[in-house]
Amino acid sequence: MSTGTIGIDPSREGNGDQMLEVRDLECVRGDHRLFSGLSFSLQAGELLYLRGSNGSGKTSLLRTVCGLMEPAAGEVLWAGRNIRKQRDEYHNALTYLGHVNGIKGELTAFENLRIACALSAIAATDDDIYDALAEVGLGGREDLPTQVLSQGQKRRVALARLLLSEATFWVLDEPFTALDVGAVAQLAKLIEGHLQKGGMAMFTTHQAVDIRAGAVREVNLDS
Amino acid sequence: MTERGVFSAWRAMLVRDITLAMRRRADVLTSLFFFLIVVSLFPLGVSPEMAVLRGIAPGVIWVAALLASMLSLGRLFSDDYQDGSLEQMLLLPHPLSVLVLSKVSAHWLVSGLPLVLLSPVLGLQLGLDGDGIALLMLTLLLGTPVLSLIGSVGAALTLGVRGGGVLVSLLVLPLYIPVLIFGTGAVDAGTSGMSFEGQLSLLGAFLVAAAVLAPLATAAALRISVE
Numbered sequence: 001m002s003t004g005t006i007g008i009d010p011s012r013e014g015n016g017d018q019m020l021e022v023r024d025l026e027c028v029r030g031d032h033r034l035f036s037g038l039s040f041s042l043q044a045g046e047l048l049y050l051r052g053s054n055g056s057g058k059t060s061l062l063r064t065v066c067g068l069m070e071p072a073a074g075e076v077l078w079a080g081r082n083i084r085k086q087r088d089e090y091h092n093a094l095t096y097l098g099h100v101n102g103i104k105g106e107l108t109a110f111e112n113l114r115i116a117c118a119l120s121a122i123a124a125t126d127d128d129i130y131d132a133l134a135e136v137g138l139g140g141r142e143d144l145p146t147q148v149l150s151q152g153q154k155r156r157v158a159l160a161r162l163l164l165s166e167a168t169f170w171v172l173d174e175p176f177t178a179l180d181v182g183a184v185a186q187l188a189k190l191i192e193g194h195l196q197k198g199g200m201a202m203f204t205t206h207q208a209v210d211i212r213a214g215a216v217r218e219v220n221l222d223s
Numbered sequence: 224m225t226e227r228g229v230f231s232a233w234r235a236m237l238v239r240d241i242t243l244a245m246r247r248r249a250d251v252l253t254s255l256f257f258f259l260i261v262v263s264l265f266p267l268g269v270s271p272e273m274a275v276l277r278g279i280a281p282g283v284i285w286v287a288a289l290l291a292s293m294l295s296l297g298r299l300f301s302d303d304y305q306d307g308s309l310e311q312m313l314l315l316p317h318p319l320s321v322l323v324l325s326k327v328s329a330h331w332l333v334s335g336l337p338l339v340l341l342s343p344v345l346g347l348q349l350g351l352d353g354d355g356i357a358l359l360m361l362t363l364l365l366g367t368p369v370l371s372l373i374g375s376v377g378a379a380l381t382l383g384v385r386g387g388g389v390l391v392s393l394l395v396l397p398l399y400i401p402v403l404i405f406g407t408g409a410v411d412a413g414t415s416g417m418s419f420e421g422q423l424s425l426l427g428a429f430l431v432a433a434a435v436l437a438p439l440a441t442a443a444a445l446r447i448s449v450e
């Protein structure tokens with residue numbers, strides 16, 4: 001990219017220009033306005049903790065930030081440009097973990113990850129994939145169809161995808177659901193490590209989780 | 224993203240969908256048996272006279288192929304929609320239409336191509352001669368990918384809609400009519416010794432147009448449905 005984008009100082013170093021900015025976002029579901037005039041921004045190394053009661057629009061906000069949903073008003077900017085105008089670049093920098101895991105029950109955990117890597121152009125070897133599965137505690141179960149795994153184990157397959165991901169910006173919707181205490185702590189560590197490497201993350205949870213990060217921002221959709 | 228990245232994503236999606244179809248073989252076989260049985264009902268219901276059957280053979284086989292290829296349309300995106308893979312697909316750093324084309328290609332390979340390969344048997348059963356059968360296969364080879372492509376638009380539009388299966392037939396069947404007309408027309412013309420190049424060229428043109436336009440329309444429809 002040699003053409004200078006307005007609002008970005010090209011002399012800035014590192015990940016400084018990879019910033020998420022949400023401006024005056026409004027979200028409407030059916031006839032109901034979930035939130036409006038929502039603005040926040042996120043820098044490299046920062047964590048955004050999204051709070052709100054059931055039905056306050058947390059998932060809608062996460063999906064809008066990902067670009068899966070069109071906002072009723074306002075815009076989402078990545079590195080100063082609307083995400084609609086740079087879908088491929090933005091999605092290259094983004095990993096989303098939704099309510100549903102996005103894994104195929106008929107495929108084994110290993111196959112699921114290998115395909116996910118090939119689709120997102122992640123250069124992971126078979127060994128990397130086996131390592132990631134072992135790390136999330138699925139060693140020995142790599143070659144079982146994921147439909148025979150428990151809910152928590154399926155969630156772990158989705159987490160292994162995070163381990164392999166090269167994305168800078170993680171958007172996690174209730175990532176701790178169905179996980180046991182050990183796995184929750186492990187995921188919290190994983191997010192910490194990601195932030196320390198200059199990554200960014202945005203997540204929502206109803207559980208009390210302790211994640212240490214350089215800067216934790218909070219957005220509360222109830223207020 | 225590089226062109227290579229797009230190509231390997233295309234291939235990964237194709238391999239994924241074919242693997243999935245092979246693990247759920249019952250679905251593939253259902254539409255194939257449906258095709259066989261529907262065509263086999265005509266000699267019983269209309270007339271066992273070879274002369275009569277020969278006359279209706281292209282139409283019967285083509286209509287059965289339309290219905291059979293539509294049977295499997297419902298599952299083209301709905302499974303991915305339910306387990307969240309579709310959301311992940313929308314968030315990939317590749318043009319969505321390329322991935323759609325890959326999914327449609329896989330759909331055709333597992334549900335369209337078997338119809339083409341099975342058609343000679345049914346052609347024989349209905350008394351078509353060798354040239355007629357060859358021509359029938361050729362028209363199905365050109366036509367069934369068009370059916371998968373047009374069908375993908377309908378499947379994407381009815382995603383998540385209650386009773387989507389029936390709705391998709393109402394949406395898609397009228398659009399199949401041109402393919403049906405020129406598909407059967409070519410075989411009819413060929414078996415009665417007339418020129419059939421025109422119909423084949425039109426089928427080819429449909430295929431090219433559908434391959435270019437349908438993935439774009441499907442991609443747009445998917446973005447709306449997932450929202």
